[in-house]
Amino acid sequence: MALKELLLPEFDQEAAATRLLLERVPAKDAAWKPHAKSMTLGALAAHVANLTAWLGLTLTTTELDLNPPGGSPFVPPGFTTVEALLVAFDNNVASSRAALARSSDADFGVPWTLKSGDQTYFTFPRAVVVRSFALSHLIHHRAQLGVYLRLRDVPLPPCYGPTADTGM
Numbered sequence: 001m002a003l004k005e006l007l008l009p010e011f012d013q014e015a016a017a018t019r020l021l022l023e024r025v026p027a028k029d030a031a032w033k034p035h036a037k038s039m040t041l042g043a044l045a046a047h048v049a050n051l052t053a054w055l056g057l058t059l060t061t062t063e064l065d066l067n068p069p070g071g072s073p074f075v076p077p078g079f080t081t082v083e084a085l086l087v088a089f090d091n092n093v094a095s096s097r098a099a100l101a102r103s104s105d106a107d108f109g110v111p112w113t114l115k116s117g118d119q120t121y122f123t124f125p126r127a128v129v130v131r132s133f134a135l136s137h138l139i140h141h142r143a144q145l146g147v148y149l150r151l152r153d154v155p156l157p158p159c160y161g162p163t164a165d166t167g168m
Contacts, residue, residue: 002104002105003103003108004100004104008097010135011096011100012097014139014142018052018138019086020157021048021149021157022049022082022089022145023157024156024157025042025045025154026041026152026154027042027081029041029152030079034147041148042078042079043078044145045079046078046085047141048138048141049089050077051137051138052092052093052096053095054096054133054137054138055096055099055100055134056095056099057096058134059099059102060099061112062110062112063112063114064114064115065116065117066115066117067116069118108130109126109127110125111123111126112124112126112129114129146159
């Protein structure tokens with residue numbers, strides 16, 4: 001079985017669970033954060049929506065330079081409205097899913113690098129980056145978003161099964 005055949009159902013499930021959470025982001029609380037060192041709710045929601053693009057980015061490039069010499073530094077998209085957030089999310093999911101569907105097993109062995117100017121953070125085969133930098137990273141921040149929403153008294157949707165809000 002091809003790697004993409006294993007990853008496509010997982011990506012679809014994680015994307016669906018993520019969208020359910022993003023739909024519930026209260027725009028009125030976008031500037032709220034649970035701690036002085038935390039991201040705001042809006043920034044975290046935008047980060048989660050943007051992370052869905054990273055799987056496709058990983059499979060269609062060989063590096064991401066967050067601060068390329070002579071170029072513009074990477075500036076992540078911010079939060080404006082929930083509607084705009086969902087449009088960006090849906091576009092990112094479609095782009096990443098298409099890149100994954102086009103991939104071959106050989107594509108997953110290609111080295112991929114994350115760096116900022118002269119500093120290299122890591123170089124790993126794309127398979128490792130897809131699992132850690134793209135999928136696990138998305139799941140981690142989606143869980144954070146779930147905590148933020150719980151602290152704002154927003155009912156949580158099911159992700160891997162029922163929640164206290166959807167019934168056990």
